[in-house]
Amino acid sequence: MKVSKVLATTSMAALALSLFGGVGANASMNKEMHHTDKSSMNMKSMHTKDKKKSMHMMKMDGLTMNMNSAMPKGLKKDTHAKFHVGEKVILKADHMKGMKNAKATVAGVYKTKLYKIDFKPTNGSKEVKNHKWVVASELSAKGALKAGKSVTVKADHMYGMKGAKGKIVSVNKGPAYTVNFKDKQTGMNIKNHKWLVQSELKAK
Template identity: 40%
Template sequence: MKKLWLVVTLLTFSVFITACSNSEGDEETNTNGNTESSEEMNEEMDNESSESGEETDHSDMDHSSSGEVPEGLEEADQPTYEVGETATIPDGHMSGMEGAEATIAGAYDTVAYVVSYDPTDGGERVTDHKWVIHEEMEEASEEPFESGDEVTLDASHMEGMDGATATIESAEETTVYMVNFENTESGEKVENHKWVTESELRAE
């Protein structure tokens, strides 16, 4: 009888130990599974956040233009760089401009603005874009705009720019140049690029 009781006790204990072991294994599996699932979700969220917070990159866009200038824009009387002359762009405001040799295609006296705007095509907000000139604002009058003013852009340097509402970040009365140059990164020729200011050029 004692032997039978001992056998029953041992069997019961074995079953209990096995059940506990399986339970712990399942719990560990679930924990690992949940951890991996959580990590995957966090990674996806980080990627989405990174993409949405990514600065707008215009480096793959064509910075050439037809060469047409806005109505009322006056040619500079005595520009530092004459049409046909060459100058260096030591620090370009867009990728592929830095160190490029620029040929002057036009020189004009105006006010150049740094602007921020939401593209009309639904793209990411563009901040501190250089440059939009006074004659490319729908509300332009004789007086220049000031920092903080809201204007409507009448320019198409970039996709989604034309018709966009922009905020003036800063203004600079200067000579602006339309230039031809070779992109130092892609090797592509850019013609009639609008705009480069006097301070962005250096004599060769």
């Protein structure tokens, strides 16, 4: 009889330990899974924010910038410009958010006129007014390039730009600069941004 009671007591203790231990283990596992799910959600949220941030930075005149835009062929380097390749400058231009007052490095200087233009994007977006800048080799027109002249845009600085119809608003005698800079708003590094005129740069 005593042996039976001992065995029964031991069995009940083992069962209780198993039940409560299981609950504890499950609770611990659920807590860990909840923590993992929360971390995953936080990472996903951060990724989404970074993506939105990047896309916001890559907008110019309402169009998405083409970060792989090719340099026009045939441009002549300007070795007598006020700022030279490799020089550190401050940007006075505000072509996009995060650009004005950003620190930059001159990436290229070229002998060419620059043109401010209006154009209607080929992707159906609304007309872009006073876009700065395109150079002469990025425009096609009958006759001399001058203010008021109707043109076809050959530049691909932004998606929807190449092949667009537009007109010249004004002409700048140059030189034309490309720059590398860190966007002040997003912290992204922009390489070979096209184009800036000399008055849009100042010595650091």
